[in-house]
Amino acid sequence: DAGVTQSPTHLIKTRGQQVTLRCSPKSGHDTVSWYQQALGQGPQFIFQYYEEEERQRGNFPDRFSGHQFPNYSSELNVNALLLGDSALYLCASSLTARLRYEQYFGPGTRLTVT
């Protein structure tokens, strides 16, 4: 049973650039959430996708956007990168349709903005 997978593992970008991170949910899961984790802090919720729509959003600017595909995989896009966007980006999946809300996390993508 494949768990949550994320790509790439590491990424280095320059200020002002754009980045796309990818997530494949755990097999059978239909909901994907994205979190940002700065060094030494707990993960912070960015947004959640279910049925290809953004269902809930945290306190993040519009530079952060996402998408969910019919196969439930998801992308996180960040435009106009800032140094403060350097963090571990975590994807979590869950099974909303069966009322199972425990979220399973991937290993994350480490983004460094220089």
Added chain:
Amino acid sequence: DAKTTQPTSMDCAEGRAANLPCNHSTISGNEYVYWYRQIHSQGPQYIIHGLKNNETNEMASLIITEDRKSSTLILPHATLRDTAVYYCIVRVATEEAAGNKLTFGGGTRVLVKP
């Protein structure tokens, strides 16, 4: 979601039970207690959750007080691999609130010593 309070850090001996406390005095009747842990450089891992009854699975036991204002996560026989940051999270888990995010606090940094 209700706020939780956890000790910043704690040590425990390998092979002994580790008891991790969490206070959630403002918890509402429809809010569950979830526990996650994050081993260094990995994504958070779901451990267990409960509403008001004590719960046990292959990883841990969750003891919730009768007034539900606090809980304790018990790792019955701690191993060195249990060294991690443990997060106690309170959240609603109903179909209507299926999109609810996980709000992570600072967690408890647990160090299992030989």
